[in-house]
Amino acid sequence: MSPRVGPYGLLSHERIIAAAIEVADEAGLEAMTMKRVAARLGAGVMSLYRHVSDKDELIGAMVEQVTAEFSYPDPSGLSWREAMHVLAGQDWAAFLAHPWMLTATATVTPPFGTASLAAMEWALTALEEADLPPDAAARVVMTINNYVQGSARVVLGDRQSEAGDDPGRMWKQRLHDVDLSDFPRLSSLIAGPLPAGERDWFTEGLDVILDGVQAQQKP
Structure with a gap:
């Protein structure tokens, strides 16, 4: 009897991870069940367990796959500050592209695959x-x-915002018509002008x- 072939072809560890990422991107991590991944692959649920032991292992593999998608430049050509901006930028891009990563990295034991270890070493x-x-x-x-995770949660949690929106500007707009007479310092802050033009608040x-x-550096 030949192996069952679904939309992704023959079932494999890599195809299961790819399907799981698609499901999580579309519906969120909680909706990413083994049953739903199997349906995406046109396979039986039990067939997935020949490649991954459980959902936690699958989520770890998903995080590892996304981490591997973002390559890092040679750090020897960067100052340490420039390198930290690259690090933050990589994480920021990953969270915006795959919002479920926020939950996965906060609730699942971090994976220690090659990509994750390489990122830490870098x-x-x-x-x-x-x-x-x-x-x-x-x-x-x-x-x-x-910092990156907190910033991503603010942006992704506000359904009316876009990825580049300035949270400080949005915060001032929301409080502009609130009675802040009992909070003089906060009132003064909100009454002040909004930041002029566009600014890179994340940076x-x-x-x-x-x-x-x-x-903290030594003189």
């Missing part, structure tokens, strides 16, 4: 120029990751973090 290598102790360098990477926020890192 970031730590780039930070060697900053002359930080290893644990401090790790905290920098973690802080940047947290500006990241630079606030990197300024703090730079201040």
